[in-house]
Amino acid sequence: MKKKSSIIKLALIGVVLVIGIVLSVCSFKLPFSYYNYNSFASSIKLGLDLKGGIYAVYDTESAGVDNFDAKLAGTQKRLQDLLVSKGYTEALVTIEDKTRLRVEVPDVDNPSAVFELIGQPAELEFVLDDTDEIVITGDHVKSAEGYYDSTQGAPVVSLELTDEGAERFGEITAANVDKTMSIYIVTDGVRDETPISTATIQEAITGGRAQITMSGQETQDAVDLAAQIMSGTFDVKLSLKESSTISPTLGEQALFLGIIAGAVGLLLVVAFLIWRYRLFGVVATIALAVYTVLMLFFLAVLPWVQLTLPGIAGILLSLGMAVDGNIVIYERIKDEYRDGKSILASLHAGFKKATVAIFDSNITTIIAAIILIIFGTGSISGFGITLLIGIILSMFTSLVVTRGLCKYFTAINNTNEKLYGLKRGKDFVPDELENVEEVEAEEKEITAPAGETEGAQA
Amino acid sequence: MKFNRLFEQDFKIVENKKKVFAAPVIVIVIAIIACIVYHFVMGSAFNLGMDFTGGYSISVTLGNKLTDETYDTYRNLAVDIAEGLKDDEGNDYGIKVSSVQRQGDADTAGLLLKYKSVGTEEEMETINEKLNAALSDSMFFFRPTVTFNDAKTEFTAVYDNYLLVGDYAYSFETRLKEAGLNVSSVNVSEDKKSVKVALAAAASDENVASVNEIMTIADNYGGMVSDGGQTSSTVSSEILKSALLAVSVALLLMLVYIIIRFELLSGIAAVLALLHDIIIMVCFMAIFHIEINSTFIAALITILGYSINNTIIIFDRARENIKFYANKRINGKLVKPAYIANKSVQETIWRSINTTLTTLIMIAMVAIIGVTDIRIFALPIIFGLLAGTYSSVFLAPTIWALLAKSFPGTIKAPKAKRAVAKADK
Numbered sequence: 001m002k003k004k005s006s007i008i009k010l011a012l013i014g015v016v017l018v019i020g021i022v023l024s025v026c027s028f029k030l031p032f033s034y035y036n037y038n039s040f041a042s043s044i045k046l047g048l049d050l051k052g053g054i055y056a057v058y059d060t061e062s063a064g065v066d067n068f069d070a071k072l073a074g075t076q077k078r079l080q081d082l083l084v085s086k087g088y089t090e091a092l093v094t095i096e097d098k099t100r101l102r103v104e105v106p107d108v109d110n111p112s113a114v115f116e117l118i119g120q121p122a123e124l125e126f127v128l129d130d131t132d133e134i135v136i137t138g139d140h141v142k143s144a145e146g147y148y149d150s151t152q153g154a155p156v157v158s159l160e161l162t163d164e165g166a167e168r169f170g171e172i173t174a175a176n177v178d179k180t181m182s183i184y185i186v187t188d189g190v191r192d193e194t195p196i197s198t199a200t201i202q203e204a205i206t207g208g209r210a211q212i213t214m215s216g217q218e219t220q221d222a223v224d225l226a227a228q229i230m231s232g233t234f235d236v237k238l239s240l241k242e243s244s245t246i247s248p249t250l251g252e253q254a255l256f257l258g259i260i261a262g263a264v265g266l267l268l269v270v271a272f273l274i275w276r277y278r279l280f281g282v283v284a285t286i287a288l289a290v291y292t293v294l295m296l297f298f299l300a301v302l303p304w305v306q307l308t309l310p311g312i313a314g315i316l317l318s319l320g321m322a323v324d325g326n327i328v329i330y331e332r333i334k335d336e337y338r339d340g341k342s343i344l345a346s347l348h349a350g351f352k353k354a355t356v357a358i359f360d361s362n363i364t365t366i367i368a369a370i371i372l373i374i375f376g377t378g379s380i381s382g383f384g385i386t387l388l389i390g391i392i393l394s395m396f397t398s399l400v401v402t403r404g405l406c407k408y409f410t411a412i413n414n415t416n417e418k419l420y421g422l423k424r425g426k427d428f429v430p431d432e433l434e435n436v437e438e439v440e441a442e443e444k445e446i447t448a449p450a451g452e453t454e455g456a457q458a
Numbered sequence: 459m460k461f462n463r464l465f466e467q468d469f470k471i472v473e474n475k476k477k478v479f480a481a482p483v484i485v486i487v488i489a490i491i492a493c494i495v496y497h498f499v500m501g502s503a504f505n506l507g508m509d510f511t512g513g514y515s516i517s518v519t520l521g522n523k524l525t526d527e528t529y530d531t532y533r534n535l536a537v538d539i540a541e542g543l544k545d546d547e548g549n550d551y552g553i554k555v556s557s558v559q560r561q562g563d564a565d566t567a568g569l570l571l572k573y574k575s576v577g578t579e580e581e582m583e584t585i586n587e588k589l590n591a592a593l594s595d596s597m598f599f600f601r602p603t604v605t606f607n608d609a610k611t612e613f614t615a616v617y618d619n620y621l622l623v624g625d626y627a628y629s630f631e632t633r634l635k636e637a638g639l640n641v642s643s644v645n646v647s648e649d650k651k652s653v654k655v656a657l658a659a660a661a662s663d664e665n666v667a668s669v670n671e672i673m674t675i676a677d678n679y680g681g682m683v684s685d686g687g688q689t690s691s692t693v694s695s696e697i698l699k700s701a702l703l704a705v706s707v708a709l710l711l712m713l714v715y716i717i718i719r720f721e722l723l724s725g726i727a728a729v730l731a732l733l734h735d736i737i738i739m740v741c742f743m744a745i746f747h748i749e750i751n752s753t754f755i756a757a758l759i760t761i762l763g764y765s766i767n768n769t770i771i772i773f774d775r776a777r778e779n780i781k782f783y784a785n786k787r788i789n790g791k792l793v794k795p796a797y798i799a800n801k802s803v804q805e806t807i808w809r810s811i812n813t814t815l816t817t818l819i820m821i822a823m824v825a826i827i828g829v830t831d832i833r834i835f836a837l838p839i840i841f842g843l844l845a846g847t848y849s850s851v852f853l854a855p856t857i858w859a860l861l862a863k864s865f866p867g868t869i870k871a872p873k874a875k876r877a878v879a880k881a882d883k
Contacts, residue, residue, distance in 0.1 A: 049831075055561060077696070096515070097687025246570070247560035252529075254829045261832075265823035269816045276812060309835055310756030316824070316839075317760045320817035321767055324809075327816070328771060331809040353778070360719055361770035365763040367715055368708040372759065375704035377697050383756050384704075387763065 006411035013405070017286065020293035040293075043300035045107045047090040047308030047379075049249045050258075053106040056243035060236045062099055069098070071235035076101060078234060080378065089382035090306040101238065104246060106306050111243045123186035123237070124159075124229055126210070128172070129198070130179055135172045136210075140165025144229040146222030149213075155222035157212040157229065166208030174204035183212055185225075196225070250309065258312065266292075269323060277330045278421035283405045284326040291322045291397040298389045304382060311386040318390025321362065325398025329354040329406075330421075338425040343414045346422070351403055362395045469804040471852055472796035472859040478852045482734055489741030496747055504744055507751035508556045509693045513575055514582060515686030516540075516589060517561070518597050519568035523681070524560065532597065533558050536569055539592050543585070551585055552576050556749075557831075568681070572689060586685050593683045600675040602653075610660040615673045616652040630655070633672050639665050693752045701755050705762070712766060720773055723865065727858035728769045731849035735765045738845040739838055749834060757838045764817070765846030769854045771809065775802035776855070795862035799855035807851075814847045 024040045060075075062068045076093050083091035083105065092104040126135040142160045149156040161169060173181075182195035197212050214222050248254060270288070274281030295315065299305050333350030341349060369391060372384030413419060471478060493503035518536055537555045544550055559570045575582055602615035630653060634641050640658040647654065653673070661669070709729055716725035739758055743750050779802050783793040803810075821843065825836035 052559065076690075077694075092692050094512075094692055095688075095690035100687075102689070242566075244562035244566055246562075249557045249559055250831045251558075251829055254832060257828050258824065258832060261824045261827035262820070264827065265820035268819045268823065272812075272816060272819065309832065310753050310760075313753075313756055313760045313835070313839060316817075316820055317764050320764060320813070320820065323816045324767065324771075324813040327809050327812045331806070331812070334808075335805070357771050357774035360774060361767040364712045364715055364766045364770055367711045368759070368763055368766070371708040371711060372704050375700055375707055377700045379752065380697070380701050380704065380755065380759075383759065387759075391763075 002411050006408040010405070010408050010412075013286070013408075017289055017293070021289065024293050024296045040296035040300040044296065045306045046255070047306045047311070048092060048104055048106040048246070049309050050255045050307065051107050052246045052248040053104060054108045054111045054243065055102060055104045055246045056111070057096065057241040058101045058103070058238040059241045060099055060101065060238055062236075065236065068236070072099075072101070075234040075236050075238070079103060084378050087303045088306065089304055089378050089385075090308055091378075100241065109245065111245060125184045125186055125191065126169075127182050127184060127195075128176060128179060129182055130176075133172075135181065136161065136165045136169050138229055140168070141229060144226040146219070146224070146226035148219040148222070152213055154213050154215040155217055155219040156214065157222050157226045159210045159212070159229070161208045161210060163208070166206070169208075169210060170204055170206035173201050174206075177201050177203060254309075262312075273323070273326070276421065279409055279419045280326075280330045280333070280406070280421065283402055283409060284323065284330075286405055287326060287397045287401045288319070288322060290401050291319065291393055294393050294396075295319075295390060298393070299386070302385070302389070304385055305389075306382060307386070308379065308382070310379070310383050314383055314387040315390050318387065318394045321365070321391060322394035322397045325354075325358045325362075325394060326402055328357055329398065329402060333420075334422060337417070337422040340424070343417065343420065343422065344410060347406055347410055351406075355399060358395065358398055362391055365391050469800040469807075471803055472799050472856050475856050475860065478856045481848070482738060482853070485738055485741050485745075489744045492745045492747070496744070500747070505747045505749045507749040508572055508574055508689070508691070509752040510691050510750065511574055512689050512691040513556065513573055514586060515570060515572045515689050516586065516593070517568050517570045517684055517686055518593055519562070519566060519682045519684070520597070521565050521567055521681060523598075523600070524567040524569070528601070529560065531601070532569060536571055536593060536597060539596060540571060540573060540589055543589055543592060545588075553585070553589070570686070586687075590683050590685055597683065598676070598681045601670065602673045604670050604673060606661070606666060610666060611657050612655065613657075613661075613669060614652055614654045615669075617675075630673065634669075637665065637668055637672055639669075693755075697752075698755075705759065708762075716770070716773075720777055723858055723861040724773045724776070726861060727854045728766060728773065730857055731769055731854035732762055732765060734849045734853055735761055735842060735845050738849075739842045742838060742841040742845075746837075748837060751834075753835045754838060757835065757842060760839060761842030761846050764843065765850055768810065768813070768846060768850035772802055772806050772850055772855060773858070775806050776858070778802075779805075795859040799859035803851055803855050810847060810851055814843065817843060 023037075027037060027039045027042050029036050060072060062072075065071060072095060076095055079101065080091065080093045083093070083103070088105055090106045092102075094102045094104075096102050124136075124138040124141065126137075127133065128135060140162050142162050142165075144157055144159050146155065146157045148154075178200065180198055180200050182198040184195050185192045197214065199213070212222075212225070214225070266288070270281070270285045273284045277284065295318075299307060305311075329350060332354045333346045336346035336349045337343065366388065369384045369388035373381045373388065375381075376384055410420075417423065496505075497503045518532075520532060524532060537558060540553050540555050542550070543553055553573050553576055555571050555573050557572045559572075560567065561570050562568055577585060600617050602617045604613055604615045606613040631641050631644050634644075634655065639661055641655060642658040643656045645654045645656075646652075709732060712732075713725045713729050716728050736758060739761060742748075743754065776798055779798045783798060786793050818840065821836055821839050825833050825840060828836065
């Protein structure tokens with residue numbers, strides 16, 4: 001009975017695995033619909049080194065700016081942080097020729113997407129319509145937020161002003177009650193012809209907050225405007241010089257060759273495992289297939305992951321640890337069997353002992369991965385995420401998948417030692433004694449024979 | 459089988475502690491010597507890549523001429539020009555192109571070359587000007603697709619996107635004749651995109667090979683080279699600091715975890731082994747003067763994760779053996795830590811070998827099959843893997859045994875002791 005149910009379970013696992021592999025690597029058109037299914041593998045976002053993306057170069061105005069280098073570096077960092085906060089951990093911001101900023105964003109095909117990501121830097125000007133006097137500019141804005149204001153029934157951009165801005169805004173509004181004030185967007189130094197809004201000053205506005213009401217527009221417009229204003233508040237003024245697509249740094253071939261290398265490597269590892277551990281090697285192979293499918297799935301669905309060359313190293317490491325978990329288990333089982341236990345008893349004892357070892361060794365690496373995520377910046381924390389997913393999956397693979405599979409396989413056959421590559425020690429009890437004698441010769445004084453202590457250990 | 463038996467003899471790792479410690483020391487000494495030599499010969503002890511040093515960029519806009527088919531030709535040409543750039547006396551500037559990317563599309567399509575600085579800022583200005591001129595002189599041309607007929611008495615040259623071939627018909631004839639081809643007629647097609655050349659005699663193989671070069675039209679206005687100027691490093695000191703902080707905190711927390719799950723001495727031994735791995739990897743980069751880029755940070759962390767895993771598996775065995783031998787006396791004397799260390803390594807040796815082999819297979823494939831940059835990335839990992847295995851199998855257990863010998867009483871097996879105490883009652 002048990003044998004039969006094990007065969008059924010194994011067959012089920014096989015079917016699920018095959019479906020998983022198909023979903024992982026094959027993209028196809030869904031039947032009876034217009035949608036295409038994209039495989040996990042093809043949905044994984046790739047970094048600049050493997051896939052390229054888009055770039056934009058921004059010119060800056062350095063004339064008359066104090067401490068320009070420091071401000072430019074500050075802007076570089078803010079841009080980088082902005083991109084990371086939008087999930088682009090692998091984006092790069094570099095300073096070119098000491099005056100320009102170059103932004104590179106991976107895995108985006110459309111160059112104008114840069115503006116959606118960091119906004120087309122815009123300056124704001126609050127202008128008195130009578131005198132054309134500029135009341136405040138974007139420099140006086142501390143933060144901007146766009147949302148739908150239900151009391152006004154319109155999307156608004158709420159601005160928090162700096163102390164200087166608040167003071168100036170208060171003074172001028174107090175002196176110009178009942179006059180109109182317009183808010184203009186200034187792009188690349190040119191003021192738009194039509195203001196985004198014009199309003200009558202009802203009273204002095206002293207609270208350090210100003211609001212732009214965008215009647216008749218979408219909430220998204222307010223959100224976009226807020227982003228534009230925020231990017232206009234960088235320490236240095238940015239104006240777009242050029243933007244376009246860019247190819248991978250490692251060359252077009254890198255990814256393709258990398259995949260081939262990985263596949264050949266995996267095949268060799270599988271061959272090695274089957275050679276060393278026979279049916280257990282087959283179990284390890286299935287477990288690795290499960291690991292690979294799950295890994296591809298998580299890489300595809302989790303945000304913050306843009307696979308780069310270092311990320312692949314992280315995957316290789318966790319794959320290595322998944323293989324290691326299996327090896328630790330099988331070597332333990334071999335040890336137990338060598339000392340005289342039955343196959344089933346060896347399996348049980350082997351798993352029990354290996355679990356502790358696998359648990360401890362993986363937890364230490366998990367600690368490292370979590371610390372990398374917390375303390376690392378940009379690509380380092382991205383690497384930490386890939387590593388963390390990989391190790392958790394590798395633990396799951398060796399402790400759950402391998403264990404279950406071993407149970408089912410041994411339920412089908414638990415008598416043929418050759419099937420599992422197991423071997424008794426050379427007449428195991430005397431062998432133990434032989435070893436002890438050698439030890440005695442070296443340590444001179446061992447009295448406790450290993451045979452006795454064996455009982456104490458178990 | 460002999461190999462198998464090798465591991466059946468008792469291990470004497472701790473007894474050979476001098477050799478165990480000598481190996482890394484030798485590597486470190488070689489690395490220091492290498493650093494000194496490189497410092498004076500090459501100007502810098504380490505070969506820091508553009509991620510750390512920044513550098514210069516130059517872009518070559520080629521427009522529609524840059525296609526998937528022509529990319530490699532243009533790329534290699536640009537790299538050859540940059541790397542072969544010489545000063546007025548004919549000495550190589552020694553520029554090394556660190557990356558070439560395709561950027562833009564349609565009219566703006568072009569190549570972006572990045573390279574490290576090879577001189578002072580003033581010198582670089584001259585060098586960049588020269589590079590600009592050299593690239594402008596030889597990057598722009600129209601290359602035709604040439605097809606010969608079977609008898610090799612006639613060939614057609616088709617130009618992808620050039621409509622003024624007619625203007626060159628006369629010069630083609632002269633140039634072909636100069637090259638020793640017996641031209642009988644040159645005919646430009648109506649759409650002016652292709653040229654048909656008839657020969658009076660069959661062309662020799664040598665001639666066939668040279669025709670493409672002869673039919674290539676120089677196009678001095680077909681593109682633009684523009685200096686990108688200096689590029690800042692992508693790994694700022696801030697990123698480096700945060701990476702260092704992360705690794706330090708990670709090491710500390712791993713230490714705490716190991717102390718909780720094992721004991722203090724195992725923790726110290728494991729962390730020392732990890733430091734060894736970091737140092738050896740850095741030494742490796744120094745000795746072979748391999749370019750260090752941001753990917754190296756990732757390689758280091760990868761090896762840390764791998765090596766701690768290895769060490770813990772062996773210490774797990776030691777933990778069991780400590781329990782097992784806790785109250786076993788050898789004629790009145792407790793079993794020595796060295797014995798436990800040796801035995802634990804021995805019992806896990808097949809696992810260590812097999813795991814290292816499988817991981818090596820994977821990464822070696824990447825090194826063998828991958829492109830150059832990936833190879834450069836894989837090398838430190840391979841070396842780190844070996845260093846990590848060495849530290850786990852030889853270094854960590856030896857340090858542990860020596861520490862345990864010096865601080866007896868730190869290693870206890872409380873559970874086992876209690877069990878024995880109960881049994882005594």
